[in-house]
Amino acid sequence: MSTSIPETLRSHGIQPSAQRLAVAEYVLDTTAHPSADQVWGKVRERFPMISRATVYNTLNLFVARGLLRQHALSEGRVVFDPNTEPHHHFIDETTGAIHDVPWDAVDVRRVAELRGLDVREYQVVMRGRRKGKAEKA
Amino acid sequence: MSTSIPETLRSHGIQPSAQRLAVAEYVLDTTAHPSADQVWGKVRERFPMISRATVYNTLNLFVARGLLRQHALSEGRVVFDPNTEPHHHFIDETTGAIHDVPWDAVDVRRVAELRGLDVREYQVVMRGRRKGKAEKA
DNA sequence: TCACCCCCTTGGACTAAGTCTAGACCTCGA
């Protein structure tokens, strides 16, 4: 039982509105790492009159208030991620899909010892193919 | 005493031309991780008639032939990197500058053990500020 | 030397991602 979406928005200082709820319902509950235009496409299925500018404004607002993170992992694609905890990413070179990798699944050491660099955050970005699971037709 | 630039191009299967040499002279010898349009701006200083399309074509060709790597590290910026050996990157949040971090300066373990993922390559992407060196005016 | 061919370069059209703006529209409190 988690808090309702309007509550979540308010607790991050965001005034709920019909459009913002429609965006939040999709983007706060996906692991697909969608782009802004993909979010627009998805939200329009249930809310056809929402404008592109509103989706961009809403996503940028959510990022500014810490509800979402924004990543530029693969060429030219900026994506949104509701997982705001530290974690790593794996990019499937075949499909372009981005998968989360739990923070503790990888060991990274000696980052804090780098001379001259004050590292505030970091992640491991991996590329390759998903194993097993025969390719879907 | 390294090989000449025309030799380098030929050894990667690239026919030298005046334009390609001008691009190569700059981009194979920078640590600045420039964008395509930054390369265009720089090359035009010495070769003012070179077209934008040629710079993009040349950079893409260099990437295809393994002379350059392309990275999308920070939001919306695709940059070119003549360092084709494995290494990590540090992004200065203040200036946006991208710095190379030697492969051995960081320890990454257990990447190969990830179940279901065939990791072909990876790097650590770090963000923060450069220490020391008072900010330049 | 000349002609031909192939590759290269060029400017401009085109596309896609993203931002900005001006006005319409809500909502809520006085």
Place this chain on the structure above:
DNA sequence: TCGAGGTCTAGACTTAGTCCAAGGGGGTGA
């Protein structure tokens, strides 16, 4: 009821990047 602020919208605008059709240039063989 009214006004003020905040929100939404369509469309113009910007920027990165690709595509295209036409022109140019250099090597090779006659």
